[in-house]
Amino acid sequence: MVTAGGLDVVMISFDGSLVTDPQGESRRRPARLAELAGRLRIIAPARPGHPACIEVSPQLQIYPSGSRSTALFPLDALRVAARLSGPVDLIVTQDPFLTGWVGARLRRRWGAPLLAQDHFTIFDNTAWLAEHPVRNRALLWLARWVLARTDMLRTVSDAGLQGAVRAGFPAERARVLPLGTASASFAQLAGPERLAALRAQLGIAPAAPVALWVGRNAPQKRLPLLFESFARVHAVLPAARLVLVGDLPASLRELAVQRGLADAVVFAGRVPFDALPAYYQMAALFLLTSAYEGSPRVLMEAGAAGIPAVCAGAGGTRELIVHGETGWFVEDGPALAQRLADSALALLGDPARAAQMGAAAQARALALYSAERYPERWAALWREAAAAGMRGAR
Numbered sequence: 001m002v003t004a005g006g007l008d009v010v011m012i013s014f015d016g017s018l019v020t021d022p023q024g025e026s027r028r029r030p031a032r033l034a035e036l037a038g039r040l041r042i043i044a045p046a047r048p049g050h051p052a053c054i055e056v057s058p059q060l061q062i063y064p065s066g067s068r069s070t071a072l073f074p075l076d077a078l079r080v081a082a083r084l085s086g087p088v089d090l091i092v093t094q095d096p097f098l099t100g101w102v103g104a105r106l107r108r109r110w111g112a113p114l115l116a117q118d119h120f121t122i123f124d125n126t127a128w129l130a131e132h133p134v135r136n137r138a139l140l141w142l143a144r145w146v147l148a149r150t151d152m153l154r155t156v157s158d159a160g161l162q163g164a165v166r167a168g169f170p171a172e173r174a175r176v177l178p179l180g181t182a183s184a185s186f187a188q189l190a191g192p193e194r195l196a197a198l199r200a201q202l203g204i205a206p207a208a209p210v211a212l213w214v215g216r217n218a219p220q221k222r223l224p225l226l227f228e229s230f231a232r233v234h235a236v237l238p239a240a241r242l243v244l245v246g247d248l249p250a251s252l253r254e255l256a257v258q259r260g261l262a263d264a265v266v267f268a269g270r271v272p273f274d275a276l277p278a279y280y281q282m283a284a285l286f287l288l289t290s291a292y293e294g295s296p297r298v299l300m301e302a303g304a305a306g307i308p309a310v311c312a313g314a315g316g317t318r319e320l321i322v323h324g325e326t327g328w329f330v331e332d333g334p335a336l337a338q339r340l341a342d343s344a345l346a347l348l349g350d351p352a353r354a355a356q357m358g359a360a361a362q363a364r365a366l367a368l369y370s371a372e373r374y375p376e377r378w379a380a381l382w383r384e385a386a387a388a389g390m391r392g393a394r
Contacts, residue, residue, distance in 0.1 A: 007038045008038060010092070011041070034059035104149040114151050183304060214276070214279070215298060223289075228259065229289060229338075285310055310344045
C-alpha cells in the first residue's frame with residue numbers, strides 16, 4: 001500500500017546499462033527517482049555472473065536478470081521478481097511489449113497497479129509496421145493485450161496518446177509526460193577555447209558551419225536521407241561539415257564516400273554524456289530526419305544548448321518544434337531531401353536568425369523539458385497511478 005514514507009515501486013526495464021555502467025546517466029536518473037518515490041527496485045537484463053542484487057542506495061536496488069539471451073529476459077524477470085519481498089505499491093514497465101507482458105503477469109500475482117509506458121507512437125504507425133511487418137504486427141497485438149491489463153498508460157507525446165485512445169485505451173487513464181533531457185548543463189557555455197579544441201580534434205576548420213546529428217543506427221532514423229540532404233547542403237556550402245555522434249557501423253562511412261561526403265561527414269563515435277554539450281554548442285543547427293520518434297531527447301538537448309533544429313517525420317517530433325520560432329519542421333513528401341537542405345541552408349546563411357531561433361529553443365526547452373524537474377514530474381505520476389490503483393481496488 002501507499003504509506004506516508006512513500007511508494008515501493010518495481011520497474012521492469014530493458015536498459016542493461018543499469019547493471020553494466022554504474023557511473024552512467026542511466027544509473028543517476030533512477031537514483032533521484034528512488035529518493036522521491038521512497039523505494040525503487042529495478043529488474044534489468046544482464047548476462048550471468050553479476051550479483052543477485054546491486055544495492056545502489058537504501059532506496060534503490062537493481063536486480064540483474066542473469067539472462068543468457070535477450071529472448072529469455074521476460075521469463076528471467078519473472079523468476080527474479082519471485083524473490084522480491086514486501087508489498088509493492090506500483091509496477092512500472094518500460095514498454096507495452098515484453099516488459100509490459102512481465103508487468104501484467106506481476107500485476108496479477110501481486111495485485112498492484114500497472115503503469116505501462118509507450119515511448120514512441122506504435123498505433124497508426126505505418127512506417128514502424130513496414131520495418132518488420134510480421135514481428136511488429138505481433139508486437140502490436142501484444143501491446144493491445146498488455147493495455148487491456150494496464151491501470152495507467154504514460155505516453156511521451158500527444159500523438160502517442162491519441163493513437164492509444166483510438167486503439168481503445170480509456171483517455172481518462174492515459175497521461176502525456178515527455179522525457180525531460182534539457183539539462184542546464186547544456187546551457188552552460190563550453191567557452192571558445194574548448195570549442196576550438198574540439199574542432200581541432202575533429203579536424204574541422206574554425207569557421208566551418210557544422211550540422212549535428214546524435215543517435216544510434218536504426219531504420220526509422222533514415223540516415224541515407226540525412227546524407228542525401230546534407231550532400232545538397234555541402235554542394236552549396238563546401239566548407240560545411242556534418243558531425244555524427246554515436247556508435248555507428250562502418251557501412252555508413254562507405255555511404256558517405258558514395259555520396260561524395262568522405263571529407264564532409266565527421267564520425268565522432270560514442271561521446272560521454274558529460275561531454276555532449278560542447279558538441280551541440282559547436283554546431284549551428286541540429287538535423288533530424290527520423291521517420292518517427294516518440295519524444296526525441298536530442299531535440300531537447302539541442303534546444304537547451306541554444307541551437308535550432310531542422311526536422312522531419314511523425315510522432316512526437318512535431319510537438320517539440322515551434323515551426324519558424326525554434327527551428328523548421330519539414331513535412332514528409334516529394335523532394336523531402338531538397339526541402340530539408342533548403343531549410344538548413346536558410347539557417348546556415350543567416351546566423352542572426354539562427355541565433356534568434358536558438359535562443360527561443362533554449363528558453364522553451366529549459367521551461368518545458370527540464371532534466372532537473374523531470375524526476376519530480378515522473379514521481380508524481382507514479383503517486384497518481386498508485387493512488388488510482390488503490391481506489392480501483394476498493
